[in-house]
Amino acid sequence: MSWKEAEEAFKRSDTVIVPTGTLHAHGPTPIGIDATAPERLAEEVGKRTSMLILPVVAYGEDDKMANYPGSIGISPSVLEMYYTDILTSLRKNGVRKVVFINGHGGNREALTRAGRNVRKLGMLVAILEWWTTANDLGLYPKDTDYLQEMSIGIAIHGKENADLREETHRGEWGTNPTKKILGEKITPVIFTNFKFRGGTVTIPVDAWEIDLSTPPYVKQDELPKLVAAGNRLIEQFADYYAEFVKEFEKVDADSLK
Numbered sequence: 001m002s003w004k005e006a007e008e009a010f011k012r013s014d015t016v017i018v019p020t021g022t023l024h025a026h027g028p029t030p031i032g033i034d035a036t037a038p039e040r041l042a043e044e045v046g047k048r049t050s051m052l053i054l055p056v057v058a059y060g061e062d063d064k065m066a067n068y069p070g071s072i073g074i075s076p077s078v079l080e081m082y083y084t085d086i087l088t089s090l091r092k093n094g095v096r097k098v099v100f101i102n103g104h105g106g107n108r109e110a111l112t113r114a115g116r117n118v119r120k121l122g123m124l125v126a127i128l129e130w131w132t133t134a135n136d137l138g139l140y141p142k143d144t145d146y147l148q149e150m151s152i153g154i155a156i157h158g159k160e161n162a163d164l165r166e167e168t169h170r171g172e173w174g175t176n177p178t179k180k181i182l183g184e185k186i187t188p189v190i191f192t193n194f195k196f197r198g199g200t201v202t203i204p205v206d207a208w209e210i211d212l213s214t215p216p217y218v219k220q221d222e223l224p225k226l227v228a229a230g231n232r233l234i235e236q237f238a239d240y241y242a243e244f245v246k247e248f249e250k251v252d253a254d255s256l257k
Contacts, residue, residue, distance in 0.1 A: 017052070022106065097124045
């Protein structure tokens, strides 16, 4: 868009969509999937709603995955201010409501804090995350959660980008991808989440310290089926998010004061 076209677009609605992600390991799946998945979903929602879509914020939080090659992280405090500046600039353009389609769970806290920061500007923020949607709506078999991301990744990037070499993989991959580093009774679940006697505790560790090496689990001839599953998921997410965005657009941000 030219700036004149942008001016016209901002006048059509006080609601916009911003895709956010990061770069880090996902087993045999491209490291950029946390950014390209929300970018693709935002494009699909835009087609369904004619809503203004901003460029993807591809860099994000990566503290717990920092030791993996290809990880590029922004510190959470900087990220919070970065998101806040984006929101503040949008407010100057007349935007009151922003839907973040977020591709990385580690961004959530910074996005939430940024959303709180701009409440004093009369803005309202919503954060959508596809994996939560998938689990809540039962869109993918629970015992193969880790394949959701691969399905979406190769649906977007092509099945030739699945790294199925025989060497084992680490980083958000496998059905039981964590090793016990704190004894038998304090067991890792994922990232910084641990279980003790049935309760959940948080212990900040690096993913590299608890991730186990596991085989790809996927054969070459299974990739077309995964691509089809990924395309189906993208359509389902886009339909759901489009419905949400239409409802969110109706909200009067001033009514919350």
